[in-house]
Amino acid sequence: MAALNSLLPDAPPEGGLLGRVQYWFACFFAIGWTAVVCGGLFYQFGMWEYPCPLCIVQRMFMLLAAMGAGYIVRTALAHGAVPAREYMTGWGLSLVAVMAGSFASWRQTTLHILPGDKGYGSEAFGLHLYVWAWILFQASVVAIGIVLAFSQATADRSVPAMRPGAFRTVGTFALWFLGLVLAINVVAVFFEEGFHWFLPDDPSRYQFFYDVGILG
Numbered sequence: 001m002a003a004l005n006s007l008l009p010d011a012p013p014e015g016g017l018l019g020r021v022q023y024w025f026a027c028f029f030a031i032g033w034t035a036v037v038c039g040g041l042f043y044q045f046g047m048w049e050y051p052c053p054l055c056i057v058q059r060m061f062m063l064l065a066a067m068g069a070g071y072i073v074r075t076a077l078a079h080g081a082v083p084a085r086e087y088m089t090g091w092g093l094s095l096v097a098v099m100a101g102s103f104a105s106w107r108q109t110t111l112h113i114l115p116g117d118k119g120y121g122s123e124a125f126g127l128h129l130y131v132w133a134w135i136l137f138q139a140s141v142v143a144i145g146i147v148l149a150f151s152q153a154t155a156d157r158s159v160p161a162m163r164p165g166a167f168r169t170v171g172t173f174a175l176w177f178l179g180l181v182l183a184i185n186v187v188a189v190f191f192e193e194g195f196h197w198f199l200p201d202d203p204s205r206y207q208f209f210y211d212v213g214i215l216g
Contacts, residue, residue, distance in 0.1 A: 018154050031173075034174075063182050065098050067093065077168060083156055099141060
């Protein structure tokens with residue numbers, strides 16, 4: 001904490017429009033990816049579709065991408081400014097996550113690319129969820145590259161996130177929303193996997209309830 005404080009000037013210069021846009025983008029990046037995971041949870045519990053191992057891997061990278069943006073939001077909430085190093089750490093983590101997630105979704109897409117293959121799970125607007133995931137991962141790579149290009153100009157600039165107001169409200173919501181969905185996803189995966197090291201390729205039940213004798 002002391003090391004971080006030493007990176008911040010005593011009175012950070014005003015962030016201006018660009019600094020505020022950077023903060024808002026981090027908030028909505030975290031909220032957006034968390035909401036995408038909620039969409040997967042809706043298909044899992046609302047439409048009774050069991051996520052396969054590659055689906056779970058993609059969710060993990062989605063949440064990791066959100067955590068990178070959440071790191072930036074948390075820094076702004078705690079200190080009222082974000083040093084360049086913290087921008088690099090947060091967006092770097094998100095960039096690694098979306099690139100790895102892009103590979104995972106591409107891998108799942110290629111498994112069902114042959115003519116006549118109906119794919120895995122339901123479709124949304126004509127595309128399977130893993131195809132949408134690939135599109136969103138690719139778009140995020142571009143978006144992160146853009147904000148990284150401007151991060152030096154917004155580093156160490158004040159963000160009005162320490163005092164009550166919209167900046168703090170939205171930032172706090174983003175972090176709590178991410179934490180809640182992360183916890184729900186951990187529990188959901190545990191119920192599906194049970195006391196086993198691996199998920200089956202085509203899961204068809206919540207193995208935990210069979211392991212403890214509630215079902216079966």
